[in-house]
Amino acid sequence: MKLSTKGRYAVMAMVDLARHAQVKPVSLSDIATRQEISLSYLEQLFARLRRAGLVKSVRGPGGGYRLARGSADTRVSEIILAVDEPISATRCTEMGATGCRADRSKCLTHDLWEELGNQIHLFLSSVTLLDVLERKLAPRFLEAPAAANAAANTESSMAAAS
Amino acid sequence: MKLSTKGRYAVMAMVDLARHAQVKPVSLSDIATRQEISLSYLEQLFARLRRAGLVKSVRGPGGGYRLARGSADTRVSEIILAVDEPISATRCTEMGATGCRADRSKCLTHDLWEELGNQIHLFLSSVTLLDVLERKLAPRFLEAPAAANAAANTESSMAAAS
């Protein structure tokens, strides 16, 4: 999962859409002025979002976009995956068993990137548009037991010893 | 924290260095052939790693690089922060209280990106080079999902972020 400002723009726009599309569809020019994003750039982003089935469009005057599903059923990870094109799979990333698993010494880091991708996806798919609107992000990640924090800041001995 | 293939190259090289620098320093040409990375590109990466204090250099024939600290005391997050230049801080990201906090509606997503950055940094700083070598990555993150949530309250995660 790629993390770029492009995905951030898309999420900003989708949050704006979820916030203002209560009664009638929201035009992209409204979002553009509110979020200070270029209209044509928004068009490109929403073309992808529409193809991904995340929004529905209404053409003609008074038209605009609505969420295809509810704001509680639209996850941030879906938005980012919709607008970012899939990773280039340059070296070892994400290629199948043939490309990388064969040579173990070269791809010691493979598991690391895979697990990092899992973490990111886990976090972003745990947050819905409604969560962002209500500023409740990923309660599972904010439970914050103090013990975990202490461990997180001083785990050098742990990691080294084990 | 930016995630690019550049940081991945740096981590690959540093893992290779940690693996082979037992007795004598490791030359970049060795790493280049083993990891299939261009030598001059490695030179640029190691210039940054050296400036960041992660490696030490030995010049002349038989020279090369060593880890400045032990492999158990070198964290993946440090490597990535060393080679990736700081984020461009384009729109709202990471700017202080003045830039973004003022307009709440525009930056509903601010907390989301901040927390995502915290998650990524927390994960990558919990993995050392030794962990990668021994394929023990962040046992806390591989436990049962309920207990594995690396939780961070605001202060500690800010402190860890940088």
Added chain:
DNA sequence: CAAAAACCAACTGCGTCACTCGGATTTAAT
């Protein structure tokens, strides 16, 4: 019909990435 909106395609300036080239310095080995 006119205006508002979604649609669409092509192009542009810019920055980063991964890499190359051509050196210079340091230092061990002969």
Added chain:
DNA sequence: ATTAAATCCGAGTGACGCAGTTGGTTTTTG
């Protein structure tokens, strides 16, 4: 002393994605 191995250094290059622009077309409402 010479050679060669290595780090250092700066400049430049092709490709690519990002963010935006231009200039339309279609659809639909009033």
